[in-house]
Structures are given as C-alpha cells and as structure tokens.
Amino acid sequence: MIRAHFSLLDGIILASYFLFTVIVGFWKRKRGTEEYLIAARRLSLPVFVATLVATWYGGILASGEFTYDYGIANWTTQGLPYYVFALVFALFLATRVREASLYTIPDKLHHAYGRPAALLGAIYAFIMITPAPYILMVGRLIQVAFGWPEFASVLVGTIFSVAYVYVGGFESDVRINVFQFLLMFGGFAAALPALVHRFGGFHWLAAHVPATHLRLDGGQDLGFILVWFFIAVWTLVDPGFHQRCYAARTPSIARRGILVAIVCWAIFDFLTTTTGLYARAAMPVMPPGTSHDMAYPLLAEIGLPSGIKGLFYLGMLATVMSTVVSYTFIGAMTVGRDFVWRLRGDTGNDSVPVYTRWGLIVTTVLGIAIAMAVPSVVKQWYAIGTICVPGMLLAVLGSYSPRFQAPPVATVIGMLAGGGVAAGCLITGWLRHHGVDAATEDFPFHLQPMYPGLIASVIVYALARCREWIRGRHAPQAIPASDQKD
Numbered sequence: 001m002i003r004a005h006f007s008l009l010d011g012i013i014l015a016s017y018f019l020f021t022v023i024v025g026f027w028k029r030k031r032g033t034e035e036y037l038i039a040a041r042r043l044s045l046p047v048f049v050a051t052l053v054a055t056w057y058g059g060i061l062a063s064g065e066f067t068y069d070y071g072i073a074n075w076t077t078q079g080l081p082y083y084v085f086a087l088v089f090a091l092f093l094a095t096r097v098r099e100a101s102l103y104t105i106p107d108k109l110h111h112a113y114g115r116p117a118a119l120l121g122a123i124y125a126f127i128m129i130t131p132a133p134y135i136l137m138v139g140r141l142i143q144v145a146f147g148w149p150e151f152a153s154v155l156v157g158t159i160f161s162v163a164y165v166y167v168g169g170f171e172s173d174v175r176i177n178v179f180q181f182l183l184m185f186g187g188f189a190a191a192l193p194a195l196v197h198r199f200g201g202f203h204w205l206a207a208h209v210p211a212t213h214l215r216l217d218g219g220q221d222l223g224f225i226l227v228w229f230f231i232a233v234w235t236l237v238d239p240g241f242h243q244r245c246y247a248a249r250t251p252s253i254a255r256r257g258i259l260v261a262i263v264c265w266a267i268f269d270f271l272t273t274t275t276g277l278y279a280r281a282a283m284p285v286m287p288p289g290t291s292h293d294m295a296y297p298l299l300a301e302i303g304l305p306s307g308i309k310g311l312f313y314l315g316m317l318a319t320v321m322s323t324v325v326s327y328t329f330i331g332a333m334t335v336g337r338d339f340v341w342r343l344r345g346d347t348g349n350d351s352v353p354v355y356t357r358w359g360l361i362v363t364t365v366l367g368i369a370i371a372m373a374v375p376s377v378v379k380q381w382y383a384i385g386t387i388c389v390p391g392m393l394l395a396v397l398g399s400y401s402p403r404f405q406a407p408p409v410a411t412v413i414g415m416l417a418g419g420g421v422a423a424g425c426l427i428t429g430w431l432r433h434h435g436v437d438a439a440t441e442d443f444p445f446h447l448q449p450m451y452p453g454l455i456a457s458v459i460v461y462a463l464a465r466c467r468e469w470i471r472g473r474h475a476p477q478a479i480p481a482s483d484q485k486d
Contacts, residue, residue: 002287002294003147004301010310014145017183017314018160024179025164025172036169036353037103037333038247043174048257050181051174051326052244053264056082057184058134058323060272060316061141062377064295067276071213074276076225079269081232083262089236090258096400097242098251104330105242105396106338112399113408115342120415121392122338125239128388129334131158131327131363132370133377137293137320144297145313151372158368161324165332166360169353170247173329180318187315188271191300194308195278208281227448231385237392239330278303293377328363335359379436386426390453391419394461410464414457422453 006014034040043051059078067074102108105125110118138161139154148156164172199205212219235241241258248254279295282303286292296316300309336355346352374380395415398405406414426449429438443449 002144002290002298002301004145004297004309004313006145006310007306009307010313013307013310013314017317020179021160021176022164025176026167027172027175033349033352035171037337037349037356038243039171039174041101041247042249043244043247043253044249045253045257045260047174047178048244048248048253049260049264051177052241052257052261053268054177054181054184054319054322055240055244055326056238056261056323057265057268058320058327059137059377059381060319061137061293061296062133062381063272064276064279064299065291065293065378067273068280068292068295070218070220071209071277071280072216072273073213073218073220073225074273075269076216076218077228079265079273081229082235083266084229085232085235086241086258086262086265089241090255090262093236093397093400094245094254094258095251097245098248098254100246100400102246103243104333104338105237105239105392106334106342108242108399109395110342112402112405113395113411116412117395117408117415118338118342120412121395122334122342124388124392124415124419125338126331126334126363127384128234128237128392129239129327129330130370130380130384131324131331131367132374133380134320134324134327135367136371136375136377136380138317138324139371140293141297141313141317141320144294154368154371157321158324158328158364161321162328162360162364165325165329166357169356170243170329173325174247176325177322180322183311183314183318184322185268185271185315187311187313187318188268188275190308191304191312191315192271192275192278194305195275195299195303198303199278199282205277205281208284209277210280213277213280227450230448230450230454231382231389233389233393234385237389237396239334240326243330243333275299328360328367329356331363331367332356332359335362374436376436383426383436386448386450386453387419387423390422390450390457391415393418393454394457398461404465406461406464407468410460410467414460414464417460418453418457420453421456422449425449425452 063074063078066078100108106118106122109121135154135158138157139150142148142153142157143150164176206214217225245254248257276295279299283298290298300312304312333356336359337352340355340358341352370380392415395411398411425444429443429449430436432438433442440446440448445452
C-alpha cells in the first residue's frame with residue numbers, strides 16, 4: 001500500500017475538515033421522530049440536490065480504477081446509464097414517491113402488498129444499501145493518508161463517518177452532505193487545472209493514453225456496455241433515492257431536484273474521468289503490488305502541489321464518507337423500522353428512533369465485517385446489484401402503479417424468484433470457477449446472472465397478470481340498474 005506525504009498546509013486542510021465535521025455533525029437541537037428519520041420532510045431544492053448528489057456518488061476509487069483501465073468508457077458505463085434511469089425516476093416516480101409521504105421502500109410495499117412483501121423487501125433493501133463497499137474505500141484512503149494498519153483504518157474511518165448520525169439522525173446527515181458536496185467538486189476542480197499546468201492539456205493527454213481510452217466503448221464490445229445499463233436499473237429501486245424524495249418539502253422539489261442532480265453528476269463525472277485519464281497518462285504502469293484503485297492517490301503524489309493535494313484528498317474523502325454515513329443510516333432505518341418496529345407491531349413511531357440507533361450499530365458492524373471479508377468494491381457492487389435488482393424491480397414499480405400491480409402472493413413469489421434465480425446462477429458460476437471472478441461462460445445459460453433473475457420475476461408477474469385477466473373475463477357481469485326488471 002502506498003503512503004501519502006503531506007505538507008504542513010495539507011495537514012491543516014485535512015485537520016480542518018475533521019474538526020468542522022465533528023462540530024457540525026454533533027450540533028444538536030430538540031428532535032422528534034420526523035426530524036430524526038426524515039428531516040421533517042422539509043428539504044429545500046438546494047439541500048435536496050446536495051444530499052442526493054453526495055450520497056449517490058460514493059465509489060470514487062472505483063471511478064479512478066475504471067478510468068485507468070478503460071478511459072472514457074467510465075462515463076459510458078458508470079455515468080450515462082445512471083443519468084438515463086435517474087431521468088426516468090424524476091419523470092415517472094419522484095412525484096408519486098413524495099406524495100406517498102412514507103419513510104422507506106418496505107413501507108410502500110406493505111401498503112401495496114402486505115406485511116410479507118414488506119419484510120422481504122426490507123431484506124433486499126438492507127442488502128442494497130450495505131455500506132461495505134464505501135467503508136472499504138474510506139479505510140483505504142485513511143490507510144494511504146496516515147499509514148495505519150488496514151483494520152484500524154477501516155474502523156476509525158467508519159466510526160468517524162457515522163458517529164454523529166447516532167445523535168442527530170438524518171438532519172445531521174443532510175447538513176454534513178451539503179458540506180461534502182462542496183468539497184467533492186472543490187477538490188477535483190482544484191486538482192484538474194494543476195494537472196494541466198504540470199503535464200499539459202488535451203494534446204499531451206491524447207498522446208500519452210492508449211487510443212482505446214478515448215473511445216466511448218473503451219475498446220470493449222457492446223455487451224460490456226449494455227450490462228452496465230441493466231445494472232443501472234438499480235437507480236429505480238435504490239433506497240437512497242426514495243428516502244431523499246420522502247424528505248423533500250414538496251413533490252415538485254423531488255422531481256426538479258433529481259433533474260438538477262443529473263447535471264451535477266455529469267459535471268463531476270467530467271472532472272473525475274479527466275483526472276483518471278491523467279493518472280493513466282502520467283503512470284502507464286503501476287508500481288509493483290499496487291492495485292489500480294490507487295490511481296487517484298498515486299497521481300496526487302506525483303502531480304499535485306502542496307495545498308492542492310490536501311484539497312484533492314478532501315474531495316475523495318468527502319465523496320466516500322457522504323455515502324458511508326447515508327447508507328449506514330438507511331440500513332439502520334431498515335433494521336429499526338422495517339424489521340424491529342414492524343415485527344413488534346408497534347402502532348406509533350415514537351419508538352423508531354431508538355430501534356434505529358440499535359440498527360446503526362448492527363449495520364456498522366456488518367458493514368465492517370463484509371468490507372474486511374470481501375476486499376473488492378466492484379465485486380461487492382456486482383453481487384448486490386445482480387441479486388437485488390431482479391428481486392425488487394417489478395414489486396417497487398408496481399407499488400406506485402396500482403393498475404399494473406400483481407396480487408400480493410404473486411408479488412412475494414416473484415420477488416423470491418427474481419432474487420433467488422439470480423443468486424443461484426451467481427453462486428453456480430462462482431463454484432464452477434472456484435472463485436468470484438467467474439466469466440459469463442461460467443454461469444448457467446452463458447448469461448450474466450441478473451438476466452435469468454429478471455426473466456424469472458417477469459414470468460411470475462406475467463402469469464399472475466394473465467390469471468387476473470382470465471378471472472376478470474369469466475367473472476359475472478353486473479346488470480345495469482336501468483336494465484333490471486321490477
């Protein structure tokens with residue numbers, strides 16, 4: 001693992017960030033359940049945009065790795081697909097989500113299909129928002145910055161990221177997200193001109209990266225690009241998207257806020273992808289034993305001056321920490337409200353903050369354990385999306401479109417079939433390959449496991465809808481009152 005070398009100015013910048021986070025994060029005022037869980041549903045447009053953008057963009061080291069390996073295909077696969085489905089969410093779901101005025105996706109599943117679907121949805125939601133990938137990245141950045149052992153770095157980075165939401169809940173999360181949003185953009189916006197000054201502009205860049213790195217496909221086939229569009233369907237069922245919409249002041253803010261967020265993501269993707277290209281151009285070969293997810297930290301060592309380096313590290317830390325805290329808190333809500341509260345059958349919400357604090361501890365411990373057991377961000381993302389998207393997609397979309405809902409029992413079966421088939425195909429491929437790096441040909445039917453999972457859930461849904469249609473066709477028709485005889 002590399003070790004960063006900071007000047008006094010860099011150290012002051014980093015220390016100021018940690019101090020400010022503690023002061024703002026632990027600032028407390030009297031809070032009720034609505035404030036603790038959902039910021040009393042009063043997020044303004046600027047705050048909504050800042051918290052959504054900061055929460056949704058957590059994989060900063062993975063972005064550097066992907067750009068280092070494939071060039072601007074990072075934008076084609078990690079940016080464009082998510083803009084598309086975020087746009088779909090804004091146009092067709094955001095208003096309905098806010099008007100529902102709930103707390104979590106399982107709340108909506110309960111309203112639409114009943115308690116079994118809600119509990120199953122809570123399991124999927126908890127898996128989807130595991131903070132483990134982001135805990136791993138925070139740990140690696142802490143390790144690079146301070147030279148601590150891996151476990152100590154993961155532990156300290158995680159506790160620092162989430163401690164204040166134990167006290168302040170969602171409101172503390174949102175306040176820090178606004179600060180982190182500014183640092184995300186500020187860190188990379190400061191680094192890019194410094195890199196241009198240090199190395200050269202576009203012509204230098206084009207001359208020092210492989211030609212395929214400047215192609216939209218990154219030299220990969222169409223199937224490689226399309227699979228990322230399917231993974232981006234995650235956006236429609238992401239608990240973070242739904243939670244932020246529930247917290248918006250109005251349905252209009254939720255809808256417009258996502259549209260503005262898409263523009264912000266596009267700008268940030270330009271900054272991160274261009275920075276990643278500079279990493280590849282400046283370091284055609286990584287030092288022995290160094291993984292490609294260290295592209296940004298290594299670039300900072302050789303290409304950024306004092307002060308700018310500190311700001312750049314703040315940009316990376318803010319990007320990851322914002323997602324760690326938000327996903328950990330959503331996971332805590334899932335444990336506290338969607339499992340404990342629902343299983344205990346409480347009639348009010350006053351006990352939910354207490355259950356959520358328990359959930360915060362559970363989610364944090366599990367996240368650290370998974371991060372240490374599966375030390376690959378991309379593999380964690382891949383497995384989570386592969387299993388959870390087929391299990392959740394149709395149920396969540398149907399819950400906001402009553403006209404297209406399947407019956408409750410069929411919905412539960414479809415959720416089990418989608419996630420179960422995908423998980424079975426995934427595990428089969430891993431067993432055949434004797435590891436988690438299985439290729440497409442290792443999986444059943446020579447398909448990525450998400451596809452059979454989606455097909456299984458669609459088949460169950462289609463059969464249920466056909467059954468409802470047939471029953472409707474053969475049901476006795478009521479005789480209009482005007483045609484009835486006296």
